[in-house]
Amino acid sequence: MLTVRAPATSANLGSGFDVFGVALGTPADVVRVERAPETEISVTGVGSQYIPEDPAKNTVGAVAEALDAPARICIDKGVRPSSGLGSSAASAAGAAVALNELYDRGLSREELVPIAAEGEALVSGEAHADNVAPSLLGGFTIVADGVVTQVDASIPVVACLPETTVSTRDARQVVPDRASLSDVVDTVGNAATLAVGMTRNDPELVGRGMEDAIVTPERTALIDGYDRVREAALEAGATGVTVSGAGPGILAVCYPSSQRAVAGAMIDAFDAVGIESRAYQTTVGEGATCYHSQP
Ligand SMILES: Nc1ncnc2c1ncn2[C@@H]1O[C@H](COP(=O)(O)OP(=O)(O)O)[C@@H](O)[C@H]1O
Numbered sequence: 001m002l003t004v005r006a007p008a009t010s011a012n013l014g015s016g017f018d019v020f021g022v023a024l025g026t027p028a029d030v031v032r033v034e035r036a037p038e039t040e041i042s043v044t045g046v047g048s049q050y051i052p053e054d055p056a057k058n059t060v061g062a063v064a065e066a067l068d069a070p071a072r073i074c075i076d077k078g079v080r081p082s083s084g085l086g087s088s089a090a091s092a093a094g095a096a097v098a099l100n101e102l103y104d105r106g107l108s109r110e111e112l113v114p115i116a117a118e119g120e121a122l123v124s125g126e127a128h129a130d131n132v133a134p135s136l137l138g139g140f141t142i143v144a145d146g147v148v149t150q151v152d153a154s155i156p157v158v159a160c161l162p163e164t165t166v167s168t169r170d171a172r173q174v175v176p177d178r179a180s181l182s183d184v185v186d187t188v189g190n191a192a193t194l195a196v197g198m199t200r201n202d203p204e205l206v207g208r209g210m211e212d213a214i215v216t217p218e219r220t221a222l223i224d225g226y227d228r229v230r231e232a233a234l235e236a237g238a239t240g241v242t243v244s245g246a247g248p249g250i251l252a253v254c255y256p257s258s259q260r261a262v263a264g265a266m267i268d269a270f271d272a273v274g275i276e277s278r279a280y281q282t283t284v285g286e287g288a289t290c291y292h293s294q295p
């Protein structure tokens, strides 16, 4: 039995739709695998009642198929599904690392990115790799034209999850297919600012660079209480706030000294509109870790 911990991720970061992603210190999925004649999946943990165990419908089944690596796969979910924290991607990344090791396929983490992205194609309709890349590689990742660039980063964040859910497949339907040149120019400037901020571990630059006038406004309309939560987080000291992935999770970047206040303000603001939520106070962290192996 081989065990892999694969972290939650936050994709897009506002200005980097389908391009940027970060690995989060917490939460994470734990994926255990052992060889079997055919793939069998069992799921426990947060939201497991909503996750299919049929290999044709689970992201890890798509990964086992892509690696030609049938296995008994147990997923212990720490990342709640349909929350905007790359839940389906965490399982896929964990399975990719575990099965690559179990079957001695010898693929690098970069080579596992398109394989894990097959799982995303299964659930969201497109093989977007902006969640699986950071879950596999850690830190901050840029996926551009199929090529992944990674930098280690250590930025404090708060990921606040309301009790509501948004399916990534549905949230992709509201993405506009056109943008004005001035919005594109602003977004390129913000994305570049954010990327530099990651290389400098600078929460100010990262927060400022998360602004986006193209995709984010369409997505925030799907999240009850978004404007109120964003305002509250900024007032409490966040340097930037945006939708995490396709939502409904909301990601705030801040300095360590204001992290606790930002988390409290976000929970209170959701509470004020009658929505329960929980906040993860964490930092941009490591990628999937293979931490236990037994014969
Ligand atoms: N291993 C898995 N983990 C989480 N969700 C999965 C998994 N396999 C399939 N799914 C399905 O994927 C959907 C959640 O994925 P998605 O909408 O992309 O949100 P998320 O941000 O949580 O990845 C749900 O319909 C869920 O049943």
Ligand SMILES: N[C@@H](CCOP(=O)(O)O)C(=O)O
Pocket (backbone or CB within 6 Å): 009, 011, 012, 017, 018, 019, 083, 084, 085, 086, 087, 128, 130, 131, 168, 171, 172, 244, 245, 246, 247
């Ligand atoms: N780029 C994707 C990211 C989806 O992230 P998730 O965590 O909500 O699955 C998108 O914005 O559609």
